[in-house]
Every structure is written in C-alpha cells, then in structure tokens.
Amino acid sequence: MNPRFSPGSRVLVKNDWPEERGPCHIRTPHYLRGRAGEVERVLGAFRNPEDLAFARPAETRVLYHVMFDQPGIFPADGKQPDKLLVEIFEHWLEAA
Template sequence: MFALMNLVGDIGGWSIDEDRSACESMAPGDYITSSYYEHWLHGAETLLQKHGLATRDEIASGRAATPSRAATPTPASSVWPAVTARGSYQRQARAPALFEVGDAVRTRNIHPTGHTRLPRYLRGHAGEIIAVHGAHVFPDSNANGRGEDPHWLYTVRFNAGEVWGGGSSHLIHADLWEPYLESL
C-alpha cells in the first residue's frame, strides 16, 4: 500500500499536504474508529477520483472501465533515485521573521475547517520559540490548492502543565508556522 501510493503519486502529482488532507477527509466518526491504514486507503481512493485517475466504480470493482490518462509509470530503475533524491520544503522568505529564539508566543485559538498542522491540543497555549527553521511550504494553503504560500517555521516549546494542567512536568515541542502564533 505504501509502495503503491508512492508510485501512483508520481503520476497524480499531488503534494504531501494534499495527501495528508485527503487521509483526514473521512466522516469524523469513521475516522476515529478506523485504523491508520484505513485513513491511508481512504486518502488514496479520494485522491484518485479527485485527480481524475479512476472512477468510484472502478475503485469498487478493481477493474478498469474508462480510458486511462496518458502517463508513463515510474520504472523500477527510477525508484532508488526517487526515494533518495534530496529535497527541501524551505522557500525564499517574503518578509522578515516576526519571532526569534527566546520569544514568548501564544498559539492562536483558531479552528479552520480545512487541513491544518496546528494540533488541537496546542491551540491557545503559551510557549517559547526555541528554533527558527526558515520559511517553509505552508500546508494550510498547499493542501487546499492555494499554492505553497511559504511562512516562517518555528519549533515552539510548551510546558505540559500549562497544556494539560495537573502536575505534568514534561516539555512538549511542535513545529509551527508563523500564522499559528501571536506575541505574548
């Protein structure tokens, strides 16, 4: 399944953000009661239909019933070069970074209906910037067909006691884009 989706992704041309978003697009009740593997399969079936590579009936039957899109499948000899190609999600910054290491920030208490990488458990919490990674492709835009829209990416440290209450003493870190953060 992993290999299958990596290879068909070469033809489909979708981004990793669109892929993750598709995996999350199940009905909430189904999502929470199904395995990770099912999320993945759901994502694959969704993307194939959305990108016009296969119809719902074809996916259900496992048999082709419509003409294929003209495409050259990744040959066996290209697999190793593809999986070991050096890529980067860093892009040219369009503005100076708002924050620097040591800054106190708060995650915004936002609830977008589309794909986002701001975890729900970290919304509205105070943290500290501990690393600046440059401007990176912004999943909230890229997953939804609005382009890469790069934004500054930071590692933010949170005290578990502030996030969960009680006597938790560990530290939690997450990599968060600037639009998720505000000054504290």
C-alpha cells in the same frame, strides 16, 4: 525569510478553529490553540500546507519550533519538568 519571532520570544498560539468553518488542512494541534509557549528555534520557511493540500498557490511561511510546558497543557497527566516541542507556522502565532 524575515522571521517575526526569535529564540526566546514568548508566543501565543491563536485560539482559532478553522475546522468549524469548513473543509481545511491545518498543522496546528488542537491541544495548543490559545496556549502560550516560547520559541526554541527558527526552522526555516516552507510553503503553506494549508494551501498546498488543496492545490492552491502556496506562499512560504516561517516555521518555528515552539516549546510548551507539558503539565501546563495536560495538568491531569503531565509532570514537571516535561516539555512539548512542536512545529508551528508563524501565521498561527501572536506575541504573548
């Protein structure tokens, strides 16, 4: 495992919508696409569920716990100082 990011890294979730291109299985919630967060911890490396779901050969990918400002994501209902903590695979993250 060779993680590209470390705790404290500012990251951006890719604003990508593979479900609009055809059948897929993804673990990145829609509400975080294109949103910025901060790596809380490296969780390990796991086989890519996007391939496992279709019984394709699946490489391992680094999984992170990424923290987001909750009212920043849901301004109408959210409240400071709340946070969202979500598992995101490395191939969904860019340096922010």
